[in-house]
Ligand code: KG4
């Protein structure tokens with residue numbers, strides 16, 4: 001059994017999970033001992049998007065309370081709580097913390113007060129998101145992970161955020177045991193459509209950890225296009241769920257909107273032209289009634305989803321994918337799920353398709369634990385660094 005404590009702070013969710021992987025390495029059972037996500041979305045909403053330094057400050061404030069809750073829930077503290085650290089060893093721990101957390105004084109203070117004196121919990125490794133994401137937010141999580149690793153003498157597994165979204169599709173709830181998941185054996189080659197607020201990528205996978213980016217967005221990410229179009233319609237942030245809600249009652253053929261790059265031979269995407277077309281449409285319509293808003297939302301969503309689904313199907317056929325995975329915040333979109341499922345089935349029954357449960361579409365740390373389990377590598381603490389533009393294929397390029 002491998003027990004991983006995972007930390008995710010790449011954007012505006014502060015998340016910690018403690019998960020146990022057991023059974024066959026290729027298709028383990030997962031017991032979730034703790035899974036906490038604290039969203040800052042309300043805090044950023046008035047700004048219409050995530051403010052990096054505000055996100056960083058919130059992570060700094062909330063990581064220790066969330067860790068304490070996670071450790072309590074997981075019940076994995078070694079029994080010898082009475083064996084608190086000797087004052088001398090505590091002083092040397094404090095010195096280490098001062099070095100690692102020189103830029104996070106509040107986090108340092110909270111760790112010293114609440115965690116430093118405790119014995120190490122019973123875990124095998126600490127997984128932490130190193131990128132892609134907002135650099136200040138990523139660094140907070142990374143320095144926190146390093147501080148815990150130094151205190152507890154545990155290895156750190158730096159983990160790619162998009163790998164997390166990809167593996168979230170493989171976390172299948174166990175109907176017999178609440179809070180438990182299966183991870184089915186993945187048939188390769190697999191193709192993943194990852195659609196989030198910051199990224200839109202089509203990934204080919206020939207083995208765990210062997211990723212090739214077939215295509216990505218050349219400008220706005222899919223989620224970003226949903227958010228910007230929502231803003232144009234006067235809807236609150238984050239706009240993806242708002243557009244989806246309105247679109248459900250709208251006519252998707254009401255307004256002809258472009259399908260950028262639908263017919264290009266590559267697997268890249270572009271959504272900024274679609275958003276601009278929505279902007280001009282709203283300007284030309286003038287006064288927006290609720291029905292018009294619904295029709296625009298439906299027309300926009302149909303255009304965005306058509307490009308995503310058609311390109312995914314073409315790639316699945318070209319690379320003879322056995323499994324198609326969907327991941328990222330936009331994977332919560334029901335219309336995308338049914339469109340993709342129906343289109344894949346129509347194309348060929350050989351494709352098996354996997355979606356994350358809706359509670360795991362957004363950023364969370366359980367997906368980071370899963371990605372770390374399947375393709376993470378332990379790294380020396382001084383080599384663990386944030387990489388705001390980390391690519392999934394950075395370590396495993398292949399032709
Ligand atoms: O993966 P995520 O939680 O954060 C990033 O890593 O970016 O994705 C957030 C994005 C936001 O743009 C949000 O509007 C979008 O996912 N989103 C949706 C839906 N739910 C969230 N987009 C379309 N339909 C939805 N139901």
Ligand code: ZN
Pocket residue numbers: 161165196197328329362363
């Ligand atoms: Zn994400």
